[in-house]
Amino acid sequence: MGKASVIPFGPQHPVLPEPLHLDLVVEDETVIEAIPQIGFVHRGLEKLVETRDFNQFIYVAERICGICAFGHSLGYAETVEQLMQVEVPKRAEYLRVIWHEMSRIHSHLLWMGLAADAFGFESLFMHCWRLRERVLDLFEATTGGRVILSVVKVGGVARDITDDMFRKIQDTLNGIKGEYGQICKTFLNDYSVKNRTVGVGVIDEEAARSQCMVGPFARASNVNNDIRIFGNGAYGELDGFEPILDTQGDCYARVKVRALEVLQSIEIVNELIGKIPAGEVAVEMKGAPADGAEAASVLEQPRGECYYYARGNGTKYLERMRMRTPTSQNIAGMTTALAGCDLADVNMIVLTIDPCISCTER
Amino acid sequence: MSYITKSPWVIHYDASSCNGCDIEVLAALCPGYDVERFGIINTGNPKHADIFLVTGSVNEQNIGVIKEIYEQMVEPKVVVACGVCACSAGIFHDCYNVIGGVDQAIPVDVYAPGCAVRPEAIIDAVVAGLGVLDEKAQALKAQNKAQKKGA
Numbered sequence: 001m002g003k004a005s006v007i008p009f010g011p012q013h014p015v016l017p018e019p020l021h022l023d024l025v026v027e028d029e030t031v032i033e034a035i036p037q038i039g040f041v042h043r044g045l046e047k048l049v050e051t052r053d054f055n056q057f058i059y060v061a062e063r064i065c066g067i068c069a070f071g072h073s074l075g076y077a078e079t080v081e082q083l084m085q086v087e088v089p090k091r092a093e094y095l096r097v098i099w100h101e102m103s104r105i106h107s108h109l110l111w112m113g114l115a116a117d118a119f120g121f122e123s124l125f126m127h128c129w130r131l132r133e134r135v136l137d138l139f140e141a142t143t144g145g146r147v148i149l150s151v152v153k154v155g156g157v158a159r160d161i162t163d164d165m166f167r168k169i170q171d172t173l174n175g176i177k178g179e180y181g182q183i184c185k186t187f188l189n190d191y192s193v194k195n196r197t198v199g200v201g202v203i204d205e206e207a208a209r210s211q212c213m214v215g216p217f218a219r220a221s222n223v224n225n226d227i228r229i230f231g232n233g234a235y236g237e238l239d240g241f242e243p244i245l246d247t248q249g250d251c252y253a254r255v256k257v258r259a260l261e262v263l264q265s266i267e268i269v270n271e272l273i274g275k276i277p278a279g280e281v282a283v284e285m286k287g288a289p290a291d292g293a294e295a296a297s298v299l300e301q302p303r304g305e306c307y308y309y310a311r312g313n314g315t316k317y318l319e320r321m322r323m324r325t326p327t328s329q330n331i332a333g334m335t336t337a338l339a340g341c342d343l344a345d346v347n348m349i350v351l352t353i354d355p356c357i358s359c360t361e362r
Numbered sequence: 363m364s365y366i367t368k369s370p371w372v373i374h375y376d377a378s379s380c381n382g383c384d385i386e387v388l389a390a391l392c393p394g395y396d397v398e399r400f401g402i403i404n405t406g407n408p409k410h411a412d413i414f415l416v417t418g419s420v421n422e423q424n425i426g427v428i429k430e431i432y433e434q435m436v437e438p439k440v441v442v443a444c445g446v447c448a449c450s451a452g453i454f455h456d457c458y459n460v461i462g463g464v465d466q467a468i469p470v471d472v473y474a475p476g477c478a479v480r481p482e483a484i485i486d487a488v489v490a491g492l493g494v495l496d497e498k499a500q501a502l503k504a505q506n507k508a509q510k511k512g513a
Contacts, residue, residue: 011424011427012375012406012408012427012431013406014405014406014407015406017374017376017381017384017385017388018376018381018384019375019376019377019424019427039423040377040378040421040423040424040427041376041378041379041418041424042378042421042423042459043378043419043421043454043457043459043460044457044458044459044460045454045457047457047458048454048456048457051456059453060453063380063382063453063454063477064380065380065381065382066379066380066381066382066383066384066385066478067381067382067385069380069382110385113392125392126392126393127393129388129389129392129393129394130392130393130394133389133392133393133394136389145478146386146478146480147382147385147386147478148382148477148478356381358376358378358379358380358381
């Protein structure tokens with residue numbers, strides 16, 4: 001064994017769309033330890049809750065992260081509704097889940113593209129993002145925004161979707177399936193992809209549990225922690241929901257779990273569109289959260305479980321708003337997976353946790 | 363501008379953006395908008411880049427990184443502030459850890475507003491940046507010529 005040396009990785013790195021710094025302690029070509037450093041994206045937006053009222057803060061909550069934007073606005077709205085004991089109309093719950101599952105499709109396609117870029121498969125990257133554009137077109141047609149949708153409001157949703165539009169959504173998503181199948185085949189069967197992913201960055205079930213990993217990262221290690229199984233909102237109306245699990249715990253398993261989740265999300269959207277009830281899409285919010293009232297809720301984001309907590313103080317401004325986001329849970333698992341890996345595999349392992357730094361730092 | 367004389371290479375850095383603008387920068391390069399067909403390539407190396415696309419606002423932790431990348435880029439170079447956070451810190455302007463727009467750290471040539479900035483706006487800004495790049499290249503040439511004459 002040679003002498004240990006330190007290689008800095010990031011914050012500006014071609015493989016990372018976001019700033020994350022790692023000090024990689026290496027001996028020859030083997031990484032012994034990875035020491036993460038974050039703080040490049042911290043804005044301090046939780047404190048803004050003191051100067052924005054609970055209706056305005058939803059637009060700040062949405063901008064915690066641009067990839068899981070819809071999820072954050074949904075999680076925030078659900079928490080505040082719980083705080084004020086407001087019941088949301090059924091149709092609004094369905095619409096929320098339909099948009100949320102569509103954002104999962106867009107987020108996973110985005111991730112698959114970045115993963116392909118990380119192992120140097122440029123054309124696969126382009127194909128994933130080409131399909132993703134179609135989902136973004138649906139967002140634009142239904143909400144007016146491509147990335148930041150601003151369609152959830154406290155008490156419901158801001159826009160309804162017409163039946164014509166529902167048909168268009170179904171046509172587009174079902175139309176993607178064929179091309180998506182081809183992409184999946186490349187991801188799961190191509191031998192050059194398998195070379196980079198099979199057996200890389202293995203985390204077993206026990207380690208995944210002890211590191212409190214969440215989301216597809218944990219599900220690839222056979223930890224069943226999908227929050228959708230609790231049936232919050234319209235998830236309860238589904239005819240049975242089975243989380244997708246894998247037992248291998250390597251990069252290949254993580255790719256596979258996400259690849260199958262896209263198809264599952266398309267099924268969920270199809271099923272809910274078939275069942276959606278007619279009616280109002282929002283209720284009017286009156287008054288303010290009571291002094292000392294507390295509420296908490298969880299939500300399965302594309303990257304895993306996200307926990308929200310809110311406390312009222314009798315005014316329109318919340319006393320405290322707190323989120324615990326999936327990536328902050330997964331960083332410990334990432335450093336475990338990095339210990340002992342090849343230097344060339346670092347970018348692949350970092351990407352397979354689907355890091356979202358702006359969620360983590362807020 | 364009816365034609366472009368050069369295919370600029372771009373470098374992208376996420377200062378403290380929410381990712382919304384970052385994925386739109388990438389979306390502009392990918393099919394759908396596909397500026398790569400004009401030879402505009404996203405590079406990870408500041409020394410290869412002509413245009414610096416910065417998203418998000420500046421804070422104490424990343425101000426050094428932004429300056430470092432800018433200084434490593436070779437003249438002539440153009441900075442494009444992508445998104446309203448990079449222009450003026452936007453919705454986060456009164457957060458305690460936000461100093462302001464990117465112009466607090468480095469000189470900005472083109473501003474592309476929007477939350478999140480649309481790929482069309484990024485393409486517009488890069489085309490405007492090409493004009494600035496041309497001007498800067500001409501100025502640099504004239505300066506070198508004058509120096510040679512003087513020497």
